[in-house]
Amino acid sequence: MADTFVPLRLDQAQMTADLERLPSTAAVELGRLLRLVEQHGGIPVSRLRRCDPEGRDGTRLPNCLKVYVPEGExxxxxxxxxxxxxxxxxxxxxxxxxxxHPTGTTPSVYQLAHRRLHAAGPAS
Structure with missing residues (x-):
């Protein structure tokens, strides 16, 4: 059965800021994912996983989905x-x-997403 693709919109400046905190291999893997998105007009539904609406770390991510990058890791x-x-x-x-799931004081992707989601107000 063919996969369905969901349109994905991102803010380039925000992605650049996120990548500045990560090793170059993270940028390479994100590039691979974004090429797939560009090729198919979206991200495959099969890659999407539901975020916990309320995380153990206090994050609140209702109506949010996550993608493991690279796939399966x-x-x-x-x-x-x-x-x-x-x-x-x-x-x-x-x-x-x-x-x-970082160690130490580095914020997780879930913490970053929580801050941005709740700073922006209702999603549109």
């Missing part, structure tokens, strides 16, 4: 919020890209 993640799309049932707006 636990290192980095992309977190996006579901938004309206004019031609599809829905689209995704990327909130953050980063380390999923």
């Amino acid at each position: 636990n290192k980095w993640g992309l977190v996006a919020v579901v938004v309206a799309h004019p031609e599809r049932p829905f689209g995704l707006r990327v909130l953050a890209y980063g380390i999923r």
